[in-house]
Amino acid sequence: MRLAVIPARGGSKRIPRKNIRPFLGKPIIAYSIEAAIQSGCFDKVIVSTDDEGIAEVARELGAEIPFVRPASLSDDYCATTDVIKHAIEWYEQQGQSPEHVCCIYATAPFVSAERIREGWEKLQQSPELKYAFSITSFAFPIQRAVQLDAEQRVSMFQPEHYLTRSQDLPEAFHDAGQFYWGTSEAFKENAAFFKPWSAGIYVPRDYVQDIDTEEDWGVAERKFKTLILDQATDT
Numbered sequence: 001m002r003l004a005v006i007p008a009r010g011g012s013k014r015i016p017r018k019n020i021r022p023f024l025g026k027p028i029i030a031y032s033i034e035a036a037i038q039s040g041c042f043d044k045v046i047v048s049t050d051d052e053g054i055a056e057v058a059r060e061l062g063a064e065i066p067f068v069r070p071a072s073l074s075d076d077y078c079a080t081t082d083v084i085k086h087a088i089e090w091y092e093q094q095g096q097s098p099e100h101v102c103c104i105y106a107t108a109p110f111v112s113a114e115r116i117r118e119g120w121e122k123l124q125q126s127p128e129l130k131y132a133f134s135i136t137s138f139a140f141p142i143q144r145a146v147q148l149d150a151e152q153r154v155s156m157f158q159p160e161h162y163l164t165r166s167q168d169l170p171e172a173f174h175d176a177g178q179f180y181w182g183t184s185e186a187f188k189e190n191a192a193f194f195k196p197w198s199a200g201i202y203v204p205r206d207y208v209q210d211i212d213t214e215e216d217w218g219v220a221e222r223k224f225k226t227l228i229l230d231q232a233t234d235t
Contacts, residue, residue: 010051
């Protein structure tokens, strides 16, 4: 069984009711649920939540709510991997054993069915792979990053690259925060993500946006409108 798990607890503090807040006309979690369903990769698309309001919205959007997430996995300190591990073990207790799981964040409106499928295809290419997840590139060479001390004085993190040309430095990438494919065993054993057993699925920087603050939310809506809604209207 292939399982999509969308974690969506009810206790978001910086953006109240964040996971079901309207984002350009529909609850933001809708984008993740729709991408998961449209990908055609999954036997089940579930939302792991402790909140009945979120559960009701998710059901209306086509996701399943097979259980109520325990309170112990719903506070500010719970790791996402623990939520995924709980979902896997719950299904195992029901006599169903997911072989592969994809964690999709609830506030990732730029996630696409195409890249979810790409992640699944990549994961199947080698038995050595444990994960395949979305990544994007840094806009500037990280080797030339600087830091500030208490007096706002500047120093380089890697001073050996003071004279290195930007074009001679290897490109660096970071987690795009959209989806994480993995084997059930990898999630259950809390295998680290940033290891050679993981593959990166590239997402252009324009289509990546963390949403942790009101400012982030506004930026995401403007980007989405320009890159997706306006282009769809033009075509």
